[in-house]
Amino acid sequence: MRTPDLIRFARDAATGNPLRTFFLVLAMAIGVAAVVLLTALGDGARRYVLNQFSSIGSNLVIVLPGRSQTGGFNPGNAITSTPRDLTIDDAQALQRASAVHRVAPLAVGTSEISVGGKLREVMLAGTTAEFIEVRRLALAQGRFLPQGDWRRGASEAVIGAKIRDEMFARDEALGQLVRIGDRRFRIVGVLASTGQGLGMNTDELVIVPVSLAQAMFNSNTLFRILVEASSRDSIDLAKAQLSEIIRLRHEGEQDVTIITQDAVLATFDRLLGTMTIAVAGIAAISLAVAGILVMNVMLVSVTQRTAEIGLLKALGATGATIRNAFLTEAAMLSVAGALLGFVFGQAGAAIIRQMYPEFPAFPPDWAVLAGLGTALGTGILFGVLPARRAARLDPVQSLSKR
Amino acid sequence: MSMALIELSGIERVFRLGDSEVHALRHLDVCIAAGEYVAVMGPSGSGKSTLLNLIGLLDRPNAGTYRLEGCDVTTLSAEEQAHLRSERIGFVFQSFHLVPRLTAAENIALPMTLAGVAPLRRAERVARALRDYGLEQRANHRPDQLSGGQRQRVAIARATIMQPALILADEPTGNLDRSTGEEVMRLLEGLNDQGVTLIVVTHDGSLGARARRQLLMADGALEHDRWRSPQGLTDVCVLPT
Numbered sequence A: 001m002r003t004p005d006l007i008r009f010a011r012d013a014a015t016g017n018p019l020r021t022f023f024l025v026l027a028m029a030i031g032v033a034a035v036v037l038l039t040a041l042g043d044g045a046r047r048y049v050l051n052q053f054s055s056i057g058s059n060l061v062i063v064l065p066g067r068s069q070t071g072g073f074n075p076g077n078a079i080t081s082t083p084r085d086l087t088i089d090d091a092q093a094l095q096r097a098s099a100v101h102r103v104a105p106l107a108v109g110t111s112e113i114s115v116g117g118k119l120r121e122v123m124l125a126g127t128t129a130e131f132i133e134v135r136r137l138a139l140a141q142g143r144f145l146p147q148g149d150w151r152r153g154a155s156e157a158v159i160g161a162k163i164r165d166e167m168f169a170r171d172e173a174l175g176q177l178v179r180i181g182d183r184r185f186r187i188v189g190v191l192a193s194t195g196q197g198l199g200m201n202t203d204e205l206v207i208v209p210v211s212l213a214q215a216m217f218n219s220n221t222l223f224r225i226l227v228e229a230s231s232r233d234s235i236d237l238a239k240a241q242l243s244e245i246i247r248l249r250h251e252g253e254q255d256v257t258i259i260t261q262d263a264v265l266a267t268f269d270r271l272l273g274t275m276t277i278a279v280a281g282i283a284a285i286s287l288a289v290a291g292i293l294v295m296n297v298m299l300v301s302v303t304q305r306t307a308e309i310g311l312l313k314a315l316g317a318t319g320a321t322i323r324n325a326f327l328t329e330a331a332m333l334s335v336a337g338a339l340l341g342f343v344f345g346q347a348g349a350a351i352i353r354q355m356y357p358e359f360p361a362f363p364p365d366w367a368v369l370a371g372l373g374t375a376l377g378t379g380i381l382f383g384v385l386p387a388r389r390a391a392r393l394d395p396v397q398s399l400s401k402r
Numbered sequence B: 001m002s003m004a005l006i007e008l009s010g011i012e013r014v015f016r017l018g019d020s021e022v023h024a025l026r027h028l029d030v031c032i033a034a035g036e037y038v039a040v041m042g043p044s045g046s047g048k049s050t051l052l053n054l055i056g057l058l059d060r061p062n063a064g065t066y067r068l069e070g071c072d073v074t075t076l077s078a079e080e081q082a083h084l085r086s087e088r089i090g091f092v093f094q095s096f097h098l099v100p101r102l103t104a105a106e107n108i109a110l111p112m113t114l115a116g117v118a119p120l121r122r123a124e125r126v127a128r129a130l131r132d133y134g135l136e137q138r139a140n141h142r143p144d145q146l147s148g149g150q151r152q153r154v155a156i157a158r159a160t161i162m163q164p165a166l167i168l169a170d171e172p173t174g175n176l177d178r179s180t181g182e183e184v185m186r187l188l189e190g191l192n193d194q195g196v197t198l199i200v201v202t203h204d205g206s207l208g209a210r211a212r213r214q215l216l217m218a219d220g221a222l223e224h225d226r227w228r229s230p231q232g233l234t235d236v237c238v239l240p241t
């Protein structure tokens, strides 16, 4: 049988029973669409996280108290050593490193802000003028904390966009006096809104000079020290220098963890990449189910078309011809389902991107190829058994079936 | 003088149903020359269809040899038998056996499609067949849009489209009224007039009587081998003594 005839014959056989064909194609399409859509979500989450991290600041190196293995979070290590605290002196010492461009100490705690009878709990960050540069933040109004001695800060505060809206509504916030904890501060700046992001949400943050924050928390420790390396290439050098400076200051003990954004990114990348693969695997199960469905439907089709198979044999069709006809039909149904599913999946991903523009829900190429490949593979694989059964039917008995 | 087209000797066909055995054909020796018109007759269950299926290479005997055009076909592989069916044998069935989703023209073309004949050649031959069998107006009709007689005409056109040497018809008029049956028989006989060997199974005595030779079956054995008007056809076959 010629290939075009084979394809036409299989197509006619498939369209001869539209309901059966519709459900088969639909099952296959759902499987492929699931792979495309779910991996689009998984990979979208990965890209979203990566984007969020890059927006935190470039060339960022973070020093935090306590020893931990690079890149991993090991609870064992966290417990065994009692780490020395990081102090403002430590942070100032880090400025000496040649590969370091800027340093911003960070002390964090919760406090209350009140103005004009309104009271609200807030996240209070004590830092210095460098913070806005290191974290790549923007101001909506006013100015940031001024440069100056880290140990003496004026009673000035910069507030996040959401705090401003909630505490001042339509009133002017700049220049207002507010009470934070038991101290009075003057608002000098409002941060530009960044929306919900990873890490600290700066919209609900109140920033004050680090010395005042420490006084309010009644502590001289730092939550962490943010360091901006002088260039992307000098991140590793900066890391080594920071580590050496801290070791010297902490009596030869390496009791801090220095993480780079790259390492964090790599960890998240791996984590979310693995998740995407897992999700793809789960979605692929639906393809296997679709494959089994193909087999069942084709087996039923062989039974229903027994008389026709007997006739084809009487008319001179070889077993191979009949096997090919049924295999072609299974393959065609799978291809149709796979293509339809591809379109569904891409459309779904496009709708998600439309609804959440900041979420890059693009299915990765490997997942699309794997989805289409698995669909074809299972369709044909599960088509083999029915096709062979059809090819082996006894012509005389088949012809007597109705 | 025509040569023997079909030589059956010592053919046995036994069906096993659980413990019991049915001897559908017992020690059958038949010889049919090319161009003959043979009616196979006998009561229901006497083995007529079984014999026809064997001759048509749809079934294999349990014992005996079958020589088609001089060569032993009982030992051929399924594949080789399929090729012989495709090129040398045409079937006509009682219940027409048309593919319901295909048009009359497509049904007629089916043996050529299966054999891989080029589309152009196919179209040409189908057009001629449609004309010969008066089906031009029905070319694009599906079987359920055709009358019984038209369906059997399509089936006959299909059986002849590969220009076989042998046409096997198993009660071709069984599902037709008398006059349509007559018409179908005339078509088949017309093919025989052109030299095609024709074997028709029937249990209708008057239809069987039209054939020049009648094989009368009874309980799987050949009871009678009768020539309406002996024309010396026997001498091509070596009859068993």
Ligand SMILES: Nc1ncnc2c1ncn2[C@@H]1O[C@H](COP(=O)(O)OP(=O)(O)O)[C@@H](O)[C@H]1O
Residues within 6 Å of the ligand: A397, B015, B016, B017, B022, B023, B024, B042, B043, B044, B045, B046, B047, B048, B049, B050, B051
């Ligand atoms: N596939 C089969 N299995 C079992 N018995 C069969 C089968 N085919 C035919 N027979 C038996 O063989 C005998 C001959 O059948 P058949 O050739 O169909 O008779 P006819 O066509 O003359 O009516 C019958 O007794 C029938 O029951």
Ligand SMILES: [Mg+2]
Residues within 6 Å of the ligand: B048, B049, B050
């Ligand atoms: Mg019969």
